[in-house]
Every structure is written in C-alpha cells, then in structure tokens.
Amino acid sequence: MSIRTTDTKEEILRIGKQFIQYYGYNAFSYADIARELKIKNAAVHYHFRGKEDLLMALIENYIQNYQLLAQQLEGSKLKAAGKINKFIERYTGLCDSDSICIIGSIASDYNTLPESVKARISELIEMVLGMVEQTLAEGKKKGELHFEESPRTRALLIMTNLAAGVQLARISGKADYEAIRKALIKQLK
Amino acid sequence: MSIRTTDTKEEILRIGKQFIQYYGYNAFSYADIARELKIKNAAVHYHFRGKEDLLMALIENYIQNYQLLAQQLEGSKLKAAGKINKFIERYTGLCDSDSICIIGSIASDYNTLPESVKARISELIEMVLGMVEQTLAEGKKKGELHFEESPRTRALLIMTNLAAGVQLARISGKADYEAIRKALIKQLK
DNA sequence: GTCTATAGGGGGATAGAC
DNA sequence: GTCTATCCCCCTATAGAC
Numbered sequence: 024m025s026i027r028t029t030d031t032k033e034e035i036l037r038i039g040k041q042f043i044q045y046y047g048y049n050a051f052s053y054a055d056i057a058r059e060l061k062i063k064n065a066a067v068h069y070h071f072r073g074k075e076d077l078l079m080a081l082i083e084n085y086i087q088n089y090q091l092l093a094q095q096l097e098g099s100k101l102k103a104a105g106k107i108n109k110f111i112e113r114y115t116g117l118c119d120s121d122s123i124c125i126i127g128s129i130a131s132d133y134n135t136l137p138e139s140v141k142a143r144i145s146e147l148i149e150m151v152l153g154m155v156e157q158t159l160a161e162g163k164k165k166g167e168l169h170f171e172e173s174p175r176t177r178a179l180l181i182m183t184n185l186a187a188g189v190q191l192a193r194i195s196g197k198a199d200y201e202a203i204r205k206a207l208i209k210q211l212k
Numbered sequence: 213m214s215i216r217t218t219d220t221k222e223e224i225l226r227i228g229k230q231f232i233q234y235y236g237y238n239a240f241s242y243a244d245i246a247r248e249l250k251i252k253n254a255a256v257h258y259h260f261r262g263k264e265d266l267l268m269a270l271i272e273n274y275i276q277n278y279q280l281l282a283q284q285l286e287g288s289k290l291k292a293a294g295k296i297n298k299f300i301e302r303y304t305g306l307c308d309s310d311s312i313c314i315i316g317s318i319a320s321d322y323n324t325l326p327e328s329v330k331a332r333i334s335e336l337i338e339m340v341l342g343m344v345e346q347t348l349a350e351g352k353k354k355g356e357l358h359f360e361e362s363p364r365t366r367a368l369l370i371m372t373n374l375a376a377g378v379q380l381a382r383i384s385g386k387a388d389y390e391a392i393r394k395a396l397i398k399q400l401k
Numbered sequence: 402g403t404c405t406a407t408a409g410g411g412g413g414a415t416a417g418a419c
Numbered sequence: 420g421t422c423t424a425t426c427c428c429c430c431t432a433t434a435g436a437c
Binding site for chain 1: 234235236238239310312316317319320321322323324330333334337338341360361362364365368369371372373374375376377379380382383384388391392395398399
C-alpha cells in the first residue's frame with residue numbers, strides 16, 4: 024500500500040536522463056536540473072559530485088535495466104520475434120517524446136568524455152548487442168526467425184536502424200520511424 | 213598552375229565541420245577554431261557573426277555538395293549499385309577519422325538549435341533521402357537491384373544503418389561498421 | 402539534505418585601434 | 420581582415436550556515 028517516496032537522488036537521475044535524451048549531454052547544466060526540481064545547484068552536487076558522476080550513474084542504471092530485461096526474456100515464454108519486439112518497443116517510446124536513445128546521444132559527445140565513462144559505455148553497448156545477437160541466433164535455430172547474415176551482423180543492422188531511426192524521426196517526423204519499425208519486423212519473418 | 217589560396221573563411225568552415233563531426237556542435241567554441249587557425253576569437257566573428265551562422269553556412273555547403281553529387285550521378289554510366297556505393301563511401305571515410313556524419317551529430321543537438329537551422333537541416337535530409345530513394349527505384353526498375361520494401365523505406369534502412377554505423381564504430385571499433393557496410397551491399401544484389 | 406554565497410573559468414559577442 | 424580589450428552571462432564546483 025505504501026507508495027515509495029521518490030527521493031531527490033532518483034529525481035535527479037530521472038531528469039538527467041531526460042535531458043541527455045532531449046538536449047544532449049553537453050547541452051544541459053546542473054542549474055537546469057535544479058530549476059526543474061525546484062532545488063538549488065549545490066543540492067545536485069551533493070548527490071552527484073560532478074556531471075561525469077551523474078552520467079556514470081545513468082550508464083550503470085542502463086546496465087542494470089538491461090540485465091533485468093535479459094532475465095525477464097530468459098524466463099519468458101515469448102517467441103524470438105516477441106523478444107526482439109521488446110527491444111524495438113524501447114525505441115518507439117522515445118519517438119513520442121522527441122527524444123533519442125541515450126547511446127546515440129552519448130555517441131555524438133563521445134570524444135568529449137573521460138576514459139572511464141567511455142569504457143563503461145562500450146560495455147553497455149556490447150551487452151545490448153550481445154542480447155539481441157543471442158535472441159536472433161536462438162530464433163533462427165528454432166526456425167522462428169529468418170535472415171541471411173550472421174546473428175551479430177543482423178543485430179548490428181537492427182540496432183543501427185533503431186538508433187538512427189529515432190534521431191531521424193525527431194527531424195523528419197515519426198512516419199519514417201514507423202516505416203523502419205515495420206520493415207524490421209517483416210524482414211525477420 | 214595557380215594553387216588557389218584558401219582564405220580564412222574557408223579554413224573556418226573546414227575546421228568547424230571537423231569539430232562538429234568530432235566533438236559535436238555544442239562542444240566546441242570559437243576560441244577552439246581560433247586556436248587551430250592561429251588567429252583570434254574576434255577574427256572568427258568577423259567571418260561568421262555568430263555560431264549559428266557558421267552552422268547554417270556548413271549546412272548550405274552540404275546541400276551544394278549533394279547537389280553536385282546528384283548531377284555527377286545523373287550524368288554517369290555507373291550502375292545503381294555503384295551509385296549507392298558513392299553514398300556509402302562518404303560514411304566509410306568518416307570512420308577512419310573517428311568522426312560521425314554531420315546529420316547524426318546535429319540530430320543529437322537538434323532541440324538546442326533555432327528554428328531557422330532546424331528547417332534547413334530538414335531540407336538537407338529530405339534531399340539526401342530523396343536521392344538514395346530515386347537511385348534505388350531506378351535500380352529496381354532496371355533489374356539491377358533487388359529489395360522487398362518500398363524505395364523510400366529501403367533508403368531509410370540504408371541511411372540509418374550508415375549514420376548509426378559510424379556512431380557505433382567510434383565506440384566499438386571499425387569491424388562493426390565494416391560488417392554493416394558489407395551486409396548492405398550484399399542485401400541489394 | 403538543502404540553502405546562500407562565491408570562486409574561478411570559459412562561453413559568445415562587440416567596440417574600436419591598426 | 421585581424422588585433423586587443425572588454426562586457427556579460429552561464430558554467431562547474433566548493434565552503435560554510437542552517
């Protein structure tokens with residue numbers, strides 16, 4: 024019955040994620056976060072010493088989140104196509120809020136980030152690609168999915184279609200993203 | 213015999229383009245450009261009143277550049293696959309310098325840009341997509357290319373593979389980009 | 402845990418001399 | 420066309436009171 028009180032630290036993470044997806048990492052400030060949460064600059068620094076620490080925490084969140092998804096998919100009765108759809112859905116949601124995937128956003132700012140962050144992002148990407156790759160491989164083995172390329176290559180094609188698809192949608196409209204999404208699903212049948 | 217002297221204005225455009233592709237629009241300053249060209253801050257402002265004017269000039273350059281490519285392709289004896297390859301080559305070159313396509317870079321910063329710039333970027337994207345779409349349509353008609361989707365959708369799939377492919381390569385290495393590139397070419401046969 | 406106040410630096414941009 | 424000098428703003432970050 025208890026609604027867990029979202030503390031400030033979680034709120035900062037939530038807003039930070041939104042800002043990265045909407046404006047980009049180098050285009051928002053602690054002051055922006057503070058204004059949004061109606062607290063002061065210094066309070067944000069209390070929870071995350073510096074902006075890089077906030078970014079790192081967000082990346083850790085994503086890693087945990089995908090680990091959770093991995094467990095859910097492993098224990099689910101979904102067919103391969105349904106599992107792939109779980110990944111696609113995450114991108115479809117972004118479009119509706121004019122936002123882009125955090126990996127794509129960070130990729131643009133990549134050369135401005137410290138090595139520690141770069142390394143962790145690399146791990147996140149490998150993890151996500153690995154999950155998609157494995158799902159594709161299993162689906163092919165069971166005869167549920169059909170594609171010519173290696174599972175790794177197919178995973179790369181799908182994830183790049185999605186990542187740049189939401190970037191494109193922000194500029195040219197959601198219709199283009201929808202065309203991509205439908206084509207992806209059709210291709211695997 | 214005369215080697216045209218590259219004046220400062222052209223040099224600024226050259227460096228500005230590099231910085232956008234390497235660091236992102238919101239992550240470099242006029243001071244960075246000035247340092248690179250061994251001139252002062254104010255000299256850059258003389259050639260481009262503000263940073264947005266520089267960005268707009270770069271977008272105009274891209275539009276002209278693609279118009280030139282369109283003319284070249286129209287008058288060439290290249291088969292459809294060869295024409296598509298001209299687009300792919302542009303992205304392959306980016307990988308080697310740890311850079312990403314300017315459209316992808318700008319897409320990340322999109323919500324921080326003034327409306328005038330947004331509108332022009334939209335036109336640039338439509339132009340490039342239109343060129344690829346038309347090339348695909350002609351190739352299919354002549355029996356040189358084979359794909360199931362509409363030319364527009366196929367163009368979207370190819371361009372998003374390339375745009376996010378170079379973003380990915382910057383983080384996970386060029387091997388992934390190469391896998392994408394080869395798969396794209398193979399898919400069309 | 403949040404505040405006020407502030408340090409220190411960098412950003413975009415302009416005026417006016419040369 | 421480039422310079423020096425400067426303005427004003429916002430940024431990241433910290434110290435110390437509450």
